[in-house]
Amino acid sequence: MLSTLKLRDFRCFPALEAEFAPGSNVIVGPNAQGKTSLLEAACVLLRLQSPRAATLGPLVRLGAAGFVVDGFYSGNHLQFYYSPRRKKLALDSVEQRTAAEYLQLGRVVWFSNADIALVRGAADERRRYLDFVAAQLDSGYRRHLRDYEKALRSRNRLLKMPNVRWREIAAFDEPLVAAGDALTQARARLVATLEPYAAEAQRAIGGGVGEMLSMRYEAGSGGTDFAVNLAARRMEDQRLRQTTVGPHRDEVILEINGHGCELASEGQQRTLALALRLAQARLIAAQREALPLLLLDDIFGELDPARRNALLAHLPAGAQKIITTTHLDWAQTEIGRVFHLENRVLTVER
Numbered sequence: 001m002l003s004t005l006k007l008r009d010f011r012c013f014p015a016l017e018a019e020f021a022p023g024s025n026v027i028v029g030p031n032a033q034g035k036t037s038l039l040e041a042a043c044v045l046l047r048l049q050s051p052r053a054a055t056l057g058p059l060v061r062l063g064a065a066g067f068v069v070d071g072f073y074s075g076n077h078l079q080f081y082y083s084p085r086r087k088k089l090a091l092d093s094v095e096q097r098t099a100a101e102y103l104q105l106g107r108v109v110w111f112s113n114a115d116i117a118l119v120r121g122a123a124d125e126r127r128r129y130l131d132f133v134a135a136q137l138d139s140g141y142r143r144h145l146r147d148y149e150k151a152l153r154s155r156n157r158l159l160k161m162p163n164v165r166w167r168e169i170a171a172f173d174e175p176l177v178a179a180g181d182a183l184t185q186a187r188a189r190l191v192a193t194l195e196p197y198a199a200e201a202q203r204a205i206g207g208g209v210g211e212m213l214s215m216r217y218e219a220g221s222g223g224t225d226f227a228v229n230l231a232a233r234r235m236e237d238q239r240l241r242q243t244t245v246g247p248h249r250d251e252v253i254l255e256i257n258g259h260g261c262e263l264a265s266e267g268q269q270r271t272l273a274l275a276l277r278l279a280q281a282r283l284i285a286a287q288r289e290a291l292p293l294l295l296l297d298d299i300f301g302e303l304d305p306a307r308r309n310a311l312l313a314h315l316p317a318g319a320q321k322i323i324t325t326t327h328l329d330w331a332q333t334e335i336g337r338v339f340h341l342e343n344r345v346l347t348v349e350r
């Protein structure tokens, strides 16, 4: 569990310290007080990435050079300093040259009121969803993703040059295909593993009787042979000045009873987004010895009581939770430690 969290120059906070309890922690506060930022900091400390920003630059407090997140997680001291020019990581006060060992520790699942974008949004939302959990289940995944993105950026840069030089471009095809094949396989496996968890969660949190959720992975590499497809698309790549096949075009198709979710009602789409997050939580809990830290950002106020209770009942038992909310009206009885956050100050209420 995450027992302490300290921030410096993170988002709106010049400095902040929190001590969390096992079980549930609820942070109550009006809008724009930094509730989401506080959860984001917990995620960055454990996973070195933000669930809501593609890069860490915007997390540095305006006017500051860099941020620090620091905390104790299951007895391990984690420290991360980030500035656009320099990153520093320490595990139990020992500076780390790579993130590999550090990232072995923390498991996180992020639930947010913006999750409906997983269902309604563009395909990159669903790829990010897969990547976030894949990196926590398979320590090699992050490296494949990095290698792929690097080769893709280089290739696309060359495709944008006034004279397209295929000999130079082709030098990136091999690393692109190697990393791309690894991503394709890992994502296909992951979607197949997630599907039963998601379908079960969908039923549990109020998909009507007989509603069957299915998830299908559609490889952007064109299926069978990425290298062959890449070679076959050269003219197209040159015309469009970008790489047009590969895992950066992957899609996850979500269907209810065989129908695409764009036609589903808003309520169904929200239930589905919640089911996708619950599936991550249940999968991590099932595959790892450690339970994930559950970060639930402002989702309870919006759910009807039936779905709220179903959600709470379906979260992995015993997992630590940090929940943000603007009001506690929804909470019935035992909700654990309650904090109040206002004017950048966090106080423990009970």
Ligand SMILES: Nc1ncnc2c1ncn2[C@@H]1O[C@H](COP(=O)(O)OP(=O)(O)O)[C@@H](O)[C@H]1O
Pocket: 010, 011, 012, 013, 029, 030, 031, 032, 033, 034, 035, 036, 037, 038, 058, 059, 060, 061, 062
């Ligand atoms: N890098 C930053 N530097 C300074 N302030 C920031 C930064 N990023 C976000 N903020 C501000 O932090 C405040 C808190 O945001 P947020 O965590 O979303 O609040 P809440 O979830 O409580 O509504 C907002 O007013 C936002 O403008």
Ligand SMILES: [Mg+2]
Pocket: 035, 036, 037, 297, 298
């Ligand atoms: Mg918020």
